[in-house]
Amino acid sequence: MFKTTTKARLDFLQAAEALKNVLRSGHTSTGRPESTAEHTWRLCLMALVFEDDLAGLDMLKVLKLCIVHDLAEAINGDIPAVAQVAPVFKREREQRDLLQLTEPLDAASRQTILSLWKEYDGAATPEARAVKAMDKLETILQHNQGDNPSDFDYAFNLGYGRQHTASHPLFAEIRELVDAGTRSRMNIERL
Template sequence: MMPAHEIKGALTFLREAERLKSVLRSGHTSTGRPESTAEHTWRLCLMAMLFADAFGDIDVARLLKICIVHDLGEALHGDVPAVAQSDGTDKAAQERADLEALTQPLDARRRAEILALWQDYDSGGSLEARLAKGLDKLETILQHNQGLNPADFDYAFNLGYGVKQTGVDPLLATIRTELEGETRARMAQQPSSQADI
C-alpha cells in the first residue's frame, strides 16, 4: 500500500494534471467544438493500443505510458500549435519546465518515471518513443480530417506535417498514405484556393 503522504502527493498532482482537459488545440471535434489536449491524448493512447501488435517486439506498456505523458507539460502554459511555432521558441524547454513543476508533489520514483518517459519522447531515444511521435502526428491529422473545422481551415498543412516522424515504421507510413487521401478529399471540398494545392 502507498504511504499516506504519497497518496496525497499523487492526488495533488492529478488535480493539477486535470488542467489538461481545458487546454485547447487548433483542431476541432466532429461537432465543431475545439479539441482539448486531454482528448487528443486519449485517442492517441487508443491508437497505440489498436496498432501495437503490428509494431513487432515492442514494450506496449512503455508505448502507452509515453503517449499518456507526451503532452502533460502543456497543462500549465497550454499548447502551441505547430502552425504557430517559430524557430526562436523552445516549446520543449517550456514543457519540460512545466512538467517538472507539475510533478513536484509526487514521490521521487514516480516523478522520475514521468520525467524520463517525457524525455524519451522528446529525444526519440527508444523505438516506443519514435512510434509514439509518429502516432501523435497521425492522430492530429486524423482529427483535422474528421473535425467540423472553420471554413478557412488549412488542410494543406496535413500534407507536410510529421512526415519524418511517420516515416519511422511501415505501418505508420501506410496509415499516413490513407490519411493524406482523406486530407486531399477535404481540400477538394473547400471553396477556397486551398483545393488547388
C-alpha cells in the first residue's frame, strides 16, 4: 500500500506543472513567450553561478526561495511587472493561490513551502533579499535578451526593482551591466 503523503505530493507536483504553461510578458531569444518555469530555472542558475560572490548566505535556502518565489502563479498566472500597480492585491492573490496549490500536501511540506514564500515576499532575510534582487535582474536580463514585440517597453527596465538591486555590491554591478543592455536595446529599437 502506498503512503498517503506520497500520493498527495505527486498530486501537488502535477498541479505545479502548470508553471511550464504560465507565460510571462518577456520573450525568449527565439521570440516565443517565456514561461514562469523557465524564469525560475534561470533564477536558480543565476544563484548558482554567483554563489562565490554571495559569501555568508545559506545557498540551500537561496535555491529553495528561488524555487518557490513564483510557485503561486501555477493557479492564476503571472501579473506582468508593468501591470503590478497594486502590490497588496498581488500579494493577497498569490498567498491565496499558494494555499490552494499546496492544499494536497501534508502539513509539514505545506508549511515549509508557505514559510519560504512568506520569507521571500517579505524580504525577511538576507537570502530573501538576495533572491528578490536576482529575480528582478533575471527579468531585466531576459527582457534585454528576448526577441520581444516591437512595442516592448524597454524603458520600464531602467526603474524596475531598483530598490532591491542596490542592496549588495554584486547586484549593483549586475544592475549596471543589465541597464547598459537595456539602453542598447532601446537605441536599436529606435533605428
